[in-house]
Amino acid sequence: NAGVTQTPKFQVLKTGQSMTLQCAQDMNHEYMSWYRQDPGMGLRLIHYSVGAGITDQGEVPNGYNVSRSTTEDFPLRLLSAAPSQTSVYFCASSPLQTYQQGANYGYTFGSGTRLTVV
Amino acid sequence: AQSVTQLDSQVPVFEEAPVELRCNYSSSVSVYLFWYVQYPNQGLQLLLKYLSGSTLVESINGFEAEFNKSQTSFHLRKPSVHISDTAEYFCAVGIQGAQKLVFGQGTRLTINP
DSSP states (O other): OOOOOEEOEEEEEOTOOEEEEEESSSOSSSEEEEOOOOOETEEEEEEEETTTEEEEEEOOOOTEEEEOOSSBBOOOEESSSSGGOEEEEEEEEEEEOEEEETTTOEEEEEOOOEEEEE | OEEEEOOOOOEEEEEOOOOEEEEEEEEESSSSEEEEOOOOOOOEEEEEEEOOOOOEEEEETTTTEETTTTTTTTEEESSOOOGGGGEEEEEEEEEEEOOOEOOHHHHEEEEEE
C-alpha cells in the first residue's frame, strides 16, 4: 500500500517557468489537500478538494492552480514560478469526515517536494 | 475560525530528561486536536489525536497529551526522551464536520546526549 506519493522530490525552477507537482493516493480518500511548509510558519493550506470535480482555495492560493479529475490524483500547478514560492510542498489525504463523533480523522501525508525558484 | 499557537519554536533537552511541548488553540466550536511529528527530510506522521472521551491520549512511543478545554490547551509530554525523538512537532486543530486542519508553527525538539 503506497499511501500518498508525491513527485518529484526535488525541483529547481527559473523565475517564470511553470511546472506541475504530482500527488497520488491509493486509499480511496475523498479529501486531498496541498500545504506549503516554510520555516517558522508551519504548514499553510494552499488548495483542497473534497472529491472529484470539487476544489476550493485555502489560506495561500495565489500563484497556484489545482484540479481533481479523479479520486486518486490532485496535481498542483505553478503557472509562473516566483522566488516566493520556494518552499517544501506537502500533499495530504484523508477520508471525508462525517458528523459522527469519534470518526477517524487523520491526514496521511506524502514525503514532500522541495522546490527552489531562482 | 480556529487557530493554533505553539509557544516554543525550539526546545533543547538532554537525553532521558522530561519534555513538554506547548500548544494552545482558539475556536468557538468543539474541536479535534492532533499532534504530528516530522523526522528530518520526511513527511508528517500522526503521533496522537483527541476526538472525544478521555482527555488524556497516548502514543505508542511514550508521548501523551492532555486536552484542557478550560485552558484551550493540548500540551504534548514525554517523561524521558531519547535521541530518536529529535524531530519537529506540529499541533493541529480541526472542527467537527469540517475537513480542513489548521497547523501550528511547529516546535523543533533537539535531544542532546
